[in-house]
Amino acid sequence: MSDVAGSDDHRAVVAANEAFYGAFEAGDMDAMRSVWTHTDRAVCTHPGSPMLRGWTAVERSWQLLLGAPLRPTFILTDVEVDVVGDAAFVTLVENMVVPNGSGVGTAINWFVRDDDRWLMVGHVGAPITREVIG
Protein backbone atom coordinates (compact mmCIF):
# COMPACT_ATOMS: atom_id res chain seq x y z
CA MET A 1 0.00 0.00 0.00
CA SER A 2 1.25 3.45 -0.80
CA ASP A 3 -0.31 5.06 2.25
CA VAL A 4 0.35 4.63 5.93
CA ALA A 5 -2.49 3.24 8.03
CA GLY A 6 -1.97 5.91 10.69
CA SER A 7 -1.82 8.88 8.32
CA ASP A 8 -4.32 11.73 8.30
CA ASP A 9 -5.33 10.92 4.71
CA HIS A 10 -5.95 7.28 5.58
CA ARG A 11 -8.09 8.24 8.57
CA ALA A 12 -10.05 10.81 6.56
CA VAL A 13 -10.83 8.26 3.82
CA VAL A 14 -11.89 5.67 6.41
CA ALA A 15 -14.19 8.30 7.94
CA ALA A 16 -15.70 9.17 4.53
CA ASN A 17 -16.28 5.48 3.82
CA GLU A 18 -17.93 4.99 7.22
CA ALA A 19 -20.11 8.06 6.61
CA PHE A 20 -21.37 6.39 3.43
CA TYR A 21 -22.46 3.22 5.23
CA GLY A 22 -23.79 5.25 8.16
CA ALA A 23 -26.03 7.26 5.83
CA PHE A 24 -27.22 4.04 4.16
CA GLU A 25 -28.08 2.36 7.47
CA ALA A 26 -29.81 5.46 8.84
CA GLY A 27 -31.73 6.15 5.63
CA ASP A 28 -30.40 9.70 5.89
CA MET A 29 -30.57 11.23 2.41
CA ASP A 30 -28.96 14.51 3.52
CA ALA A 31 -25.98 12.60 4.92
CA MET A 32 -25.79 10.52 1.72
CA ARG A 33 -25.77 13.71 -0.38
CA SER A 34 -22.91 15.13 1.67
CA VAL A 35 -20.78 12.01 1.07
CA TRP A 36 -20.92 12.19 -2.74
CA THR A 37 -19.54 14.42 -5.46
CA HIS A 38 -22.46 16.19 -7.15
CA THR A 39 -20.95 16.02 -10.61
CA ASP A 40 -21.15 14.10 -13.86
CA ARG A 41 -18.22 11.92 -12.82
CA ALA A 42 -20.28 10.15 -10.11
CA VAL A 43 -20.66 6.43 -10.90
CA CYS A 44 -22.71 3.88 -8.98
CA THR A 45 -23.50 0.23 -9.56
CA HIS A 46 -25.90 -1.33 -7.08
CA PRO A 47 -25.56 -5.13 -6.77
CA GLY A 48 -26.92 -6.87 -9.86
CA SER A 49 -27.99 -3.60 -11.48
CA PRO A 50 -26.82 -1.57 -14.47
CA MET A 51 -24.24 1.21 -13.99
CA LEU A 52 -25.58 4.67 -13.20
CA ARG A 53 -23.60 7.71 -14.34
CA GLY A 54 -23.85 11.26 -13.06
CA TRP A 55 -25.09 12.59 -9.75
CA THR A 56 -28.68 13.08 -10.95
CA ALA A 57 -29.12 9.34 -11.63
CA VAL A 58 -27.06 8.28 -8.61
CA GLU A 59 -29.02 10.56 -6.26
CA ARG A 60 -32.32 9.19 -7.56
CA SER A 61 -31.20 5.63 -6.86
CA TRP A 62 -30.29 6.49 -3.27
CA GLN A 63 -33.62 8.23 -2.75
CA LEU A 64 -35.28 4.97 -3.80
CA LEU A 65 -33.05 2.73 -1.67
CA LEU A 66 -33.04 4.91 1.44
CA GLY A 67 -36.82 5.24 1.28
CA ALA A 68 -37.32 1.47 1.44
CA PRO A 69 -38.96 0.14 4.63
CA LEU A 70 -36.22 -2.45 5.23
CA ARG A 71 -32.68 -1.14 5.11
CA PRO A 72 -29.64 -3.32 5.70
CA THR A 73 -27.22 -3.18 8.59
CA PHE A 74 -23.62 -3.60 7.46
CA ILE A 75 -20.78 -5.46 9.08
CA LEU A 76 -17.73 -4.44 7.05
CA THR A 77 -14.80 -6.85 6.92
CA ASP A 78 -11.47 -7.08 5.06
CA VAL A 79 -11.39 -3.29 4.60
CA GLU A 80 -8.33 -1.99 2.75
CA VAL A 81 -7.61 1.66 1.93
CA ASP A 82 -5.18 2.67 -0.81
CA VAL A 83 -4.49 6.42 -1.04
CA VAL A 84 -2.72 7.66 -4.19
CA GLY A 85 -2.29 11.42 -3.99
CA ASP A 86 -5.74 12.98 -4.30
CA ALA A 87 -7.46 9.67 -5.09
CA ALA A 88 -8.32 6.79 -2.78
CA PHE A 89 -9.67 3.27 -3.29
CA VAL A 90 -11.46 1.38 -0.53
CA THR A 91 -12.16 -2.31 -1.06
CA LEU A 92 -14.08 -4.40 1.43
CA VAL A 93 -16.60 -7.13 2.09
CA GLU A 94 -20.16 -6.03 2.87
CA ASN A 95 -21.90 -8.44 5.24
CA MET A 96 -25.51 -7.27 5.08
CA VAL A 97 -28.17 -8.13 7.63
CA VAL A 98 -31.78 -7.28 6.94
CA PRO A 99 -34.85 -8.29 8.96
CA ASN A 100 -35.83 -10.84 6.33
CA GLY A 101 -32.42 -12.33 5.60
CA SER A 102 -28.79 -11.59 5.01
CA GLY A 103 -26.25 -11.46 2.22
CA VAL A 104 -22.63 -10.92 1.41
CA GLY A 105 -20.94 -8.97 -1.36
CA THR A 106 -17.78 -7.12 -2.18
CA ALA A 107 -17.51 -3.40 -2.81
CA ILE A 108 -15.10 -0.89 -4.25
CA ASN A 109 -15.64 2.70 -3.16
CA TRP A 110 -13.49 5.44 -4.60
CA PHE A 111 -12.95 8.95 -3.42
CA VAL A 112 -11.30 12.11 -4.73
CA ARG A 113 -9.98 14.92 -2.56
CA ASP A 114 -11.86 18.18 -3.17
CA ASP A 115 -10.10 20.98 -1.27
CA ASP A 116 -9.77 19.39 2.15
CA ARG A 117 -12.67 16.90 1.83
CA TRP A 118 -12.72 13.38 0.41
CA LEU A 119 -15.82 12.98 -1.76
CA MET A 120 -17.18 9.66 -2.98
CA VAL A 121 -16.92 9.51 -6.77
CA GLY A 122 -17.82 5.86 -7.25
CA HIS A 123 -19.41 2.86 -5.59
CA VAL A 124 -19.72 -0.61 -7.04
CA GLY A 125 -21.40 -3.37 -5.07
CA ALA A 126 -20.82 -6.86 -6.48
CA PRO A 127 -22.80 -9.83 -5.17
CA ILE A 128 -20.97 -13.02 -4.21
CA THR A 129 -22.91 -15.92 -5.67
CA ARG A 130 -20.30 -18.69 -5.51
CA GLU A 131 -17.32 -19.71 -3.43
CA VAL A 132 -14.88 -20.40 -6.25
CA ILE A 133 -13.50 -18.61 -9.28
CA GLY A 134 -14.45 -19.57 -12.79
Next chain:
Amino acid sequence: MSDVAGSDDHRAVVAANEAFYGAFEAGDMDAMRSVWTHTDRAVCTHPGSPMLRGWTAVERSWQLLLGAPLRPTFILTDVEVDVVGDAAFVTLVENMVVPNGSGVGTAINWFVRDDDRWLMVGHVGAPITREVIG
Protein backbone atom coordinates in the same frame (compact mmCIF):
# COMPACT_ATOMS: atom_id res chain seq x y z
CA MET B 1 -13.98 14.50 -15.49
CA SER B 2 -10.71 15.92 -14.31
CA ASP B 3 -8.75 14.72 -17.31
CA VAL B 4 -8.89 15.71 -20.93
CA ALA B 5 -9.92 13.02 -23.40
CA GLY B 6 -7.07 13.91 -25.74
CA SER B 7 -4.33 14.00 -23.11
CA ASP B 8 -1.34 11.65 -23.06
CA ASP B 9 -2.41 10.26 -19.66
CA HIS B 10 -5.91 9.55 -20.91
CA ARG B 11 -4.57 7.76 -23.97
CA ALA B 12 -2.07 5.75 -21.91
CA VAL B 13 -4.80 4.58 -19.51
CA VAL B 14 -7.08 3.63 -22.40
CA ALA B 15 -4.19 1.61 -23.87
CA ALA B 16 -3.53 -0.15 -20.55
CA ASN B 17 -7.22 -0.98 -20.24
CA GLU B 18 -7.32 -2.35 -23.80
CA ALA B 19 -4.18 -4.41 -23.10
CA PHE B 20 -6.03 -6.04 -20.20
CA TYR B 21 -8.97 -7.12 -22.36
CA GLY B 22 -6.62 -8.08 -25.20
CA ALA B 23 -4.67 -10.41 -22.88
CA PHE B 24 -7.95 -11.91 -21.63
CA GLU B 25 -9.29 -12.54 -25.14
CA ALA B 26 -5.98 -13.98 -26.37
CA GLY B 27 -5.45 -16.16 -23.30
CA ASP B 28 -1.98 -14.60 -23.12
CA MET B 29 -0.75 -15.00 -19.54
CA ASP B 30 2.51 -13.14 -20.20
CA ALA B 31 0.56 -10.16 -21.50
CA MET B 32 -1.80 -10.36 -18.51
CA ARG B 33 1.18 -10.36 -16.12
CA SER B 34 2.59 -7.25 -17.79
CA VAL B 35 -0.68 -5.36 -17.30
CA TRP B 36 -0.82 -5.83 -13.51
CA THR B 37 1.08 -4.57 -10.50
CA HIS B 38 2.85 -7.55 -8.91
CA THR B 39 2.31 -6.38 -5.34
CA ASP B 40 0.13 -6.99 -2.30
CA ARG B 41 -2.12 -4.09 -3.29
CA ALA B 42 -3.53 -5.97 -6.32
CA VAL B 43 -7.28 -6.62 -5.92
CA CYS B 44 -9.52 -8.62 -8.24
CA THR B 45 -13.15 -9.67 -8.06
CA HIS B 46 -14.35 -11.91 -10.86
CA PRO B 47 -18.13 -11.76 -11.49
CA GLY B 48 -20.02 -13.46 -8.68
CA SER B 49 -16.84 -14.52 -6.87
CA PRO B 50 -15.14 -13.50 -3.62
CA MET B 51 -12.51 -10.75 -3.63
CA LEU B 52 -8.91 -11.81 -4.22
CA ARG B 53 -6.11 -9.79 -2.64
CA GLY B 54 -2.45 -9.73 -3.61
CA TRP B 55 -0.77 -10.59 -6.88
CA THR B 56 -0.18 -14.25 -5.95
CA ALA B 57 -3.91 -14.95 -5.65
CA VAL B 58 -4.83 -12.68 -8.56
CA GLU B 59 -2.25 -14.29 -10.85
CA ARG B 60 -3.52 -17.77 -9.98
CA SER B 61 -7.08 -16.77 -10.90
CA TRP B 62 -5.97 -15.52 -14.30
CA GLN B 63 -3.99 -18.68 -14.95
CA LEU B 64 -7.22 -20.60 -14.34
CA LEU B 65 -9.39 -18.30 -16.46
CA LEU B 66 -6.97 -17.90 -19.35
CA GLY B 67 -6.42 -21.65 -19.49
CA ALA B 68 -10.12 -22.34 -20.04
CA PRO B 69 -11.06 -23.75 -23.44
CA LEU B 70 -13.75 -21.12 -24.06
CA ARG B 71 -12.69 -17.53 -23.52
CA PRO B 72 -15.00 -14.56 -24.04
CA THR B 73 -14.76 -11.90 -26.70
CA PHE B 74 -15.49 -8.45 -25.30
CA ILE B 75 -17.38 -5.58 -26.82
CA LEU B 76 -16.73 -2.67 -24.47
CA THR B 77 -19.32 0.10 -24.30
CA ASP B 78 -19.91 3.23 -22.20
CA VAL B 79 -16.18 3.48 -21.40
CA GLU B 80 -15.24 6.42 -19.17
CA VAL B 81 -11.73 7.26 -17.97
CA ASP B 82 -11.10 9.48 -14.95
CA VAL B 83 -7.45 10.36 -14.30
CA VAL B 84 -6.58 11.90 -10.92
CA GLY B 85 -2.85 12.54 -10.74
CA ASP B 86 -1.12 9.16 -10.58
CA ALA B 87 -4.38 7.21 -10.25
CA ALA B 88 -6.99 6.40 -12.88
CA PHE B 89 -10.45 4.84 -12.81
CA VAL B 90 -11.98 3.20 -15.88
CA THR B 91 -15.65 2.27 -15.76
CA LEU B 92 -17.39 0.45 -18.58
CA VAL B 93 -19.90 -2.13 -19.70
CA GLU B 94 -18.52 -5.54 -20.67
CA ASN B 95 -20.60 -7.20 -23.39
CA MET B 96 -19.23 -10.74 -23.42
CA VAL B 97 -19.71 -13.19 -26.26
CA VAL B 98 -18.70 -16.81 -25.79
CA PRO B 99 -19.36 -19.74 -28.14
CA ASN B 100 -22.05 -21.09 -25.82
CA GLY B 101 -23.79 -17.85 -24.93
CA SER B 102 -23.32 -14.23 -24.01
CA GLY B 103 -23.59 -11.96 -21.03
CA VAL B 104 -23.35 -8.39 -19.87
CA GLY B 105 -21.76 -6.86 -16.82
CA THR B 106 -20.18 -3.70 -15.56
CA ALA B 107 -16.55 -3.29 -14.57
CA ILE B 108 -14.32 -0.89 -12.70
CA ASN B 109 -10.63 -1.13 -13.51
CA TRP B 110 -8.18 1.02 -11.64
CA PHE B 111 -4.61 1.87 -12.45
CA VAL B 112 -1.69 3.55 -10.72
CA ARG B 113 1.22 5.22 -12.49
CA ASP B 114 4.52 3.47 -11.76
CA ASP B 115 7.36 5.52 -13.21
CA ASP B 116 6.07 6.06 -16.75
CA ARG B 117 3.74 3.04 -16.91
CA TRP B 118 0.11 2.67 -15.83
CA LEU B 119 -0.28 -0.63 -13.97
CA MET B 120 -3.61 -2.27 -13.17
CA VAL B 121 -4.09 -2.36 -9.41
CA GLY B 122 -7.70 -3.51 -9.34
CA HIS B 123 -10.44 -5.09 -11.41
CA VAL B 124 -14.01 -5.72 -10.31
CA GLY B 125 -16.48 -7.37 -12.65
CA ALA B 126 -20.10 -7.10 -11.53
CA PRO B 127 -22.82 -9.11 -13.27
CA ILE B 128 -26.03 -7.38 -14.36
CA THR B 129 -28.93 -9.59 -13.32
CA ARG B 130 -31.83 -7.15 -13.51
CA GLU B 131 -32.86 -4.05 -15.39
CA VAL B 132 -33.93 -1.94 -12.44
CA ILE B 133 -32.50 -0.72 -9.16
CA GLY B 134 -33.70 -2.03 -5.84
